[in-house]
Amino acid sequence: MGLRCIQINLQHAKAASTVLSHRFNKEHLDIAFIQEPYIVKDQIKGLSGELIYDSSSEGRPRACIMINKSIITIPIPQYANKDMVPAIIQLHTSEGRSEAVICSVYLAGDSADLSFTPLQDLIDYCGRTGRQIITSCDANAHHTVWGSSNINKRGNAIQNWHFSTETSMSDHRQISFDICIESKLPLTYRQPRATNWDDYCLEISQTIRNCPNSIRDIDSLEISCNSLNATITTAYHNACPEKTKSGTRKTPWWNAKLSKLRTLTRKLFNKAKRNGDWTSYRTSLTNYNTEIRRAKRESWKKFCNDLSDIQSSARIHRILAKEHTNHIGLLKNTDGMREENGPDTLQILTDTHFPNSVVIPSDLSSPSPQFRLTRPNREDWKRARDMFYEGNIKWAINSFDPYKSPGEDGIFPALLQKGNELITPMLINIFRTSYAWGYLPTS
Template sequence: MKIRRDQNLYYLVKFQVIQANIQHSRAASAALCASVARANADLALIQEPWVHGSRIRGLQVSNGGLLYCGHQTRPRACIYYKSSINIFPLPGFCTDDLVAAEVTYVSEGTQRQLVVCSAYLPYDKKESPPTRELRDLVAWCEKEKKQLIVGCDANSHHTVWGSSDVNDRGESLLDFLFSYNLEILNVGNEPTFVIKNRSEVIDITVGSGPICNNIARWHVSNEPSMSDHRHIHFEIITDYNPQVRTYRDPKRTDWDSYRTELQARTREICTKLRNTYDLERAVEELQNAVTRSYEYSCPIKVRSDKHTVPWWSKELTQLRGQTRKLFNRAKRTGEWEAYRATLTEYNKEIRKAKRDSWRKFCEDIDSVPQCAKLQRLLSKNGHTKLGSLKAPSGEYTKTGRETLELLLNTHFPGSRLLNHGDEYDWNHQQRVTTGSRQNWEVAKTVSQSRIRWAISSFDPFKSPGA
């Protein structure tokens, strides 16, 4: 299973599958092994493998295994699977011309099953296709509601899957596919069987269930197969995962580490500049040193696409589900009273959860930087107005003056609010700001280096006055 980045900013979790008929050829077996390794295939649905001594030979691919009916003297179907695939053989449907297995994968957090099958429909049998074993497998999958993908050498002609003509075998096979609602997954009419004097489409891929909508990039490969049958490649998309977004946050940079790292890297830069080439190389090394030091001190972070809110709870989730059920029921029955009552309760609980969460957030502020951050957030909203506040007595202020007096007494005890036209005692101000001899002795200890140290001790991005 592989993960591929798609143009729609999603990761596609998918199986890479190859379908091939190698006509009992040793050279074609080697060509298929090379194709499996090149495409990093997860599954290969193989017909007419090279058999010697009742065993399939020539398909020794590393990190994988083969499924086929071992007690048959000349098996004509097998399945290659990568060792990382969770696969379960279905021996009840394995014969010399058919092999089936159940693959388990995870989609949207849920385990799902997919039956994959490699089938050979022999042209030398009197009965019309498909074979009895394939009929039994399709009927079982329909009964058990299993998704199914079949790659087969049909040895049948029909224009529906791209053949140049129609024969009786093709008519019989098409009737069977229609009777079980099996979808033909072939795309286009590119020949899958090519010999000197003719070319035809006789290899088909069919499927049933929702998985058919997730078949992508089905095509006939142009790579040499060393066989009269050409390889077929397609993908089975099993899941869609949101793209992992990464970023660097300059505010979280460890500047001490940056200086140490930069100092160590700049020592290696050559300072003997004899010509223009040495100068350009030194400039490039300095740029790389600055960039690498920053990347080391400011590591990459993963941006989550999940937008969560701190006030949401399990109770709100249950209440939302109940509201939706009552809404759907009201649409059918026309009884809206229960829905309206539940919706009102749901909205009340949301407002209460938001208020409680905001109160807890404000109560947990215990440092100046957190308070400064809250101040910046509130100052960005031009519509934020200072209104009524709750006094220690439990009553709320009724006017703007009462609100200001409450703030003044809380944060500056002993202060008084001047009325318009009141005279200020400047002599008192002069006495307060004159300072004693002891204060002047302390002031002498203030120097330029101490001021620079004090400014440097501020936290990054510190708000003025906080």
């Protein structure tokens, strides 16, 4: 299965945006190429996925891309405008990582630029960087203008192209197609709250005795930290097996009545195409639209009434107050030119916010000689013992929210809290040695 895509001109309709969002979630689609989205105060509304569009140009955006959060995306702002939105997507397949450029385009029917120069500039950029480009657009064409004489392998990358039977709530129909790539790897994840904590603590108690407990210098400190990290991580992975992400996502406001109305509206649409009588179809379409609005209002009201604590209410407030802007795209360098790939953009961010910083290789297996300090004396060890003891370490561990996001090591607070009694003695030795030597372990 490749990337599942859809394309539609929403005609600025709220109901059409709602129907598209429901289908995008239910059928686990990957990319939606959208033209003329629903706009409120120059902001795109009514769509539930990650949105990419140009918010810096004057006028309302007439093109955008809605993309699955699991796909790594880098916007290309130097080629974006209100009618064209390009982005680089990164895909991890069985053949390794690959990149391509996707683009949603709206070609205005009254435009004098029939060649649409911005799109040609984007094509030239893809040629320079060696990336393939996939463009989905509303061309407003009134006659055949294609000059192709055959279909080559690249053309065959788009398969299963067809008009959807879905009632779109727009005067345009949804277009579905698949982009064929080499076997996309399934998405896997672990659900920390589903961890079998009894199994986790049992494995910790059996394996932590193999960790070195005598820590007196930097080398033994590094070994102990690596050993404890591996013990915790292995126990967690065994107690919380990976799950494969399901292919569908539930739309909270969808209900059985809407399903029946959608089926009825489809039938009446097909019947109207045959006999030319559109009265029943329009009546059903109006009822379907009205019921969607009612279902969304009632679902939102129920959701708000179910908020029972300050933390959840504050989180919803932050989400609603946030201005949903684009991801960070390709940035300008000191010469005023935009970079053409992600790593160079990250280097600009690093040089700007952390000037003169030194990157430590991730494969550094042992402390570098310049980090080795003078051996601590008796007073250093006394201060370390006074500062780190069982009571304050347990207090510090238990002060965190259990499922707070982990760092690079993947260890979140609950892993320490559940195994507190087993892990704390070793943590005491690690903290005391680290403080006495004035050295932070690499792991």
